[in-house]
Amino acid sequence: MTMALDKPRSPRRPAARRSNFELASWLFMRISGIALVVLVLGHLFIMNILDGGVHRINFAFVAGRWADPFWQVWDLAMLWLAQIHGGNGLRTIINDYARKDSTRFWLKMMLYVSMVLILLLGTYVIFTFDPNISAD
Amino acid sequence: MTAATAEQTGTRGTMPPVPEGAVTVTVKVLRYNPETDSEPNWQSFGVPALPTDRVLNLLHYIKWYIDGTMTFRRSCAHGICGSDAMQINGVNRLACKVLVKDLMARKGKQTTITIAPIKGLPVHKDLLVDMEPFMEAFRAVKPFLITYGNEPTRERIQSVADRERFDDTTKCILCACCTTSCPVFWTEGSYFGPAAIVNAHRFIFDSRDEGAQERLDILNDAEGVWRCRTTFNCTDACPRGIQVTKAIQEVKRALLFRR
Numbered sequence: 010m011t012m013a014l015d016k017p018r019s020p021r022r023p024a025a026r027r028s029n030f031e032l033a034s035w036l037f038m039r040i041s042g043i044a045l046v047v048l049v050l051g052h053l054f055i056m057n058i059l060d061g062g063v064h065r066i067n068f069a070f071v072a073g074r075w076a077d078p079f080w081q082v083w084d085l086a087m088l089w090l091a092q093i094h095g096g097n098g099l100r101t102i103i104n105d106y107a108r109k110d111s112t113r114f115w116l117k118m119m120l121y122v123s124m125v126l127i128l129l130l131g132t133y134v135i136f137t138f139d140p141n142i143s144a145d
Numbered sequence: 146m147t148a149a150t151a152e153q154t155g156t157r158g159t160m161p162p163v164p165e166g167a168v169t170v171t172v173k174v175l176r177y178n179p180e181t182d183s184e185p186n187w188q189s190f191g192v193p194a195l196p197t198d199r200v201l202n203l204l205h206y207i208k209w210y211i212d213g214t215m216t217f218r219r220s221c222a223h224g225i226c227g228s229d230a231m232q233i234n235g236v237n238r239l240a241c242k243v244l245v246k247d248l249m250a251r252k253g254k255q256t257t258i259t260i261a262p263i264k265g266l267p268v269h270k271d272l273l274v275d276m277e278p279f280m281e282a283f284r285a286v287k288p289f290l291i292t293y294g295n296e297p298t299r300e301r302i303q304s305v306a307d308r309e310r311f312d313d314t315t316k317c318i319l320c321a322c323c324t325t326s327c328p329v330f331w332t333e334g335s336y337f338g339p340a341a342i343v344n345a346h347r348f349i350f351d352s353r354d355e356g357a358q359e360r361l362d363i364l365n366d367a368e369g370v371w372r373c374r375t376t377f378n379c380t381d382a383c384p385r386g387i388q389v390t391k392a393i394q395e396v397k398r399a400l401l402f403r404r
């Protein structure tokens with residue numbers, strides 16, 4: 010029977026920061042969640058079910074889709090919403106579960122760095138995709 | 146039970162006679178003595194219990210007749226003062242409101258009742274916890290009437306509908322059952338906890354009160370209502386039947402739609 014959780018808690022509360030960040034992040038999770046249901050299910054339907062599904066996907070198919078600004082925006086929205094939605098969810102999980110301040114800090118730093126890298130890389134690929142790139 | 150049982154002696158002297166119809170139940174208590182124990186340990190007691198007994202009666206029996214060092218809070222013993230919140234069979238309850246007949250094992254098997262201190266608060270001894278972190282969060286939401294301007298010469302009038310708006314959250318007895326059942330409160334932060342939000346709700350939605358904005362500002366913080374994960378543990382735990390999770394969501398909504 011471990012009682013590691015039952016440590017004395019901080020006796021004093023820091024003054025309220027008067028920021029709406031937590032409200033905004035809570036609201037973002039709801040709105041992006043609804044948007045992602047449409048975006049991801051639509052994406053899965055197009056990629057896996059419509060017109061022979063996954064078997065027709067090749068370089069030309071992807072190049073054709075990304076020639077259309079609509080699908081560029083769709084994929085970009087999906088990338089950003091999913092990455093920030095998932096990252097924010099992980100942030101709250103880290104806040105809930107990390108016991109030490111230093112653990113919490115470093116886990117969150119790793120999370121933020123990975124989020125930024127993936128967002129930048131994904132955005133870069135969507136906008137600079139070259140359909141005429143040579144195969145070799 | 147035989148007459149011989151009545152003549153047994155515990156550390157506190159002669160045992161009382163066992164009443165007719167009593168069965169011996171095992172009461173397993175998570176005990177902790179800060180002077181001798183490095184960490185809490187389980188100890189079991191055989192206690193004669195009537196189905197109509199409350200769990201508090203079993204603790205009284207242990208303290209009065211078996212082991213006088215058994216430490217716990219209780220005051221009114223009738224579910225009003227909120228002193229004897231504890232984890233009974235894994236859920237937070239008031240010991241004075243749980244009847245033994247509801248904890249009886251089926252088909253005449255041996256009944257074991259486990260009792261542990263409420264979780265997430267530092268344990269002083271046995272079932273006695275330090276309530277200060279809980280009370281600190283309670284004080285932080287300013288649980289008192291805030292008004293500005295001149296005081297009215299007569300009482301502050303309120304309509305029945307306005308009174309009804311926050312009726313549910315006036316029932317809180319500050320027993321800490323809800324707050325110490327909350328997984329977010331168990332972690333190291335300083336989340337206000339359900340009880341503090343319930344008591345903020347009681348004033349935020351009171352038409353006579355003028356401090357709603359300051360309270361909402363306090364609860365809008367990183368440790369405020371947005372940490373609630375709507376697990377409903379608090380609503381399940383509340384011995385007064387307060388819809389705690391609903392109250393928290395109403396505070397969230399007030400924050401979302403305030404000007």
